[in-house]
Amino acid sequence: MNAINVVFPEDAHLLYHFHIDKNVKAKCKMIVHPKKTWDQVMESWGAIVDCENVESYEHRVEAFNVVCSPWPIFTKYVINAWLNLYKENFVKVWMDKVVHLGNTKSNRVEATHWSLKRILETSMRDLCFFWDSMNKIIMLQHNAIKSSFEKSLNVVSHVFNVTRYKKLVGFVLKYDLQYIAEESDRVEYVGLDKSLCGCTIRSTHHLPCACELASFGVGSITLQSMHFIWTRLSFLDISGGDTSVELSIQQEWVIIMNQFNEVDMAGKINIKAKLCEIAYPDKTSLCPPSEKVKTKGAQKRHQSKFAHTCGSKQLLPTSILRCASNLQIIPSRIH
Structure with a gap:
């Protein structure tokens, strides 16, 4: 932390509150008694960390002082060791003022570290083994990122x-x-x-x-x-703020034209459709049906060739039996 303040004095340095919570909880178990009050104290501390504006921060600090009034040593530790010195590094109201792009936890680094240790297995190997193992994990990460790029490019919810x-x-x-x-x-x-x-x-x-x-x-x-x-949906090393870099699609355009001239009519239609999606993002190739399609209600069933007439209605053989029973007729055989 001291080195960051020297090397990057103008940049914001955020702290992962998970580790801070563990330190506060350990101190709470040492000082605060009885045991049943631990949850109440930690809940009051969590309310301070998660507050979303300065006004509520002041009120929650006062509430924390009231809850922890029987243990002034613990209150002094929390205020002096964390809030007075580092509140702008981990309390939500100040973290929300920093462009952190969702990077507020150390899970990403710890997960990568765990994956590397799992592949290395032991330290009793030569340099070639470690080089190959580290290359494998980098390739796995590269493929996972490339897969996420492809999903963003081609899969549309x-x-x-x-x-x-x-x-x-x-x-x-x-x-x-x-x-x-x-x-x-x-x-x-x-x-x-x-x-x-x-x-x-x-x-x-x-x-x-x-x-x-x-x-x-x-x-x-x-x-x-x-x-x-x-x-950024590719691995091209081009910064969005670097205006000196000139991009050109001339090479890709020549390849597309060659493919367009070589394929049949169906292939030309597909290439043209893909280019239209890029050139006209606000338009669509979909069109309404020529005739209105009925989407509600079941379709009418066609009458069977075995349908018979009973009264004024067309009835199937099962209906004929029902009609005959109503007339107290017991047919010996119905064809």
């Missing part, structure tokens, strides 16, 4: 198959479309009111929040409204 997401589907990670969908559900009661919206997803993930989505109306959400990292 019916929820996002609407005009609002036309400019995002196939260009943005599916993981982030879920965030935008949740914010879209808040538009009805948030509207354009920024104070009611809070704009948390804008400040933490750099994605459009509810009040921004309300400003779009019924139009499509643009790529410019989100962080460039969410549009």
Whole structure:
């Protein structure tokens, strides 16, 4: 932590509150008695960590002091060791002001570390074995990320198959479309009111929040409204902020034209359809049926060739038996 303050003095440094909670809980079990009050004390501490505005933070700290008043040593430890020094590093109200892109836990590093140790198995091997093992785990991670890219490019959920997401589907990670969908559900009661919206997803993930989505109306959400990292669906080393890099599709376009000239008519239609999806994201190739299709009610059954008439209605053999029984007729055989 001291090195981070020296090397990256202007950057925000977040702490994973899970480890802080473990330290506070260990101190609580040492000082706070009786045992039945531990849950109440830790619940009051959790309310401080999860508060969403500064006003509620002050009130919850006061409530924590009241709950822990019989144990001033524990209260002093929590206030001086954590809240006074590091509250901006792990309390939610301050973490929500930092663009952390959802990276608020150490699970990702710990999971990777565990996977590496599982593959290495032991330290009593040579350098070649360790090199090959580390290469395997990197390749597994590479393939998993590439698979997620392919899903974002080719798999479209019916929820996002609407005009609002036309400019995002196939260009943005599916993981982030879920965030935008949740914010879209808040538009009805948030509207354009920024104070009611809070704009948390804008400040933490750099994605459009509810009040921004309300400003779009019924139009499509643009790529410019989100962080460039969410549009990274390939391993090309091109930064979204680097304007000096010139991109060209000339080579790919020549290959497409050669393929277009070599395939048959069906293949040309498929290539043209795919290019139309990219060129006209707001349009669709679907068209309404020429005749109105009846979608309700069961289809009428065709009368069987064995149908017979009883009275004024067409009846099947089973109905003939029912009709005969009503007339107190017991037929010996019905053909």
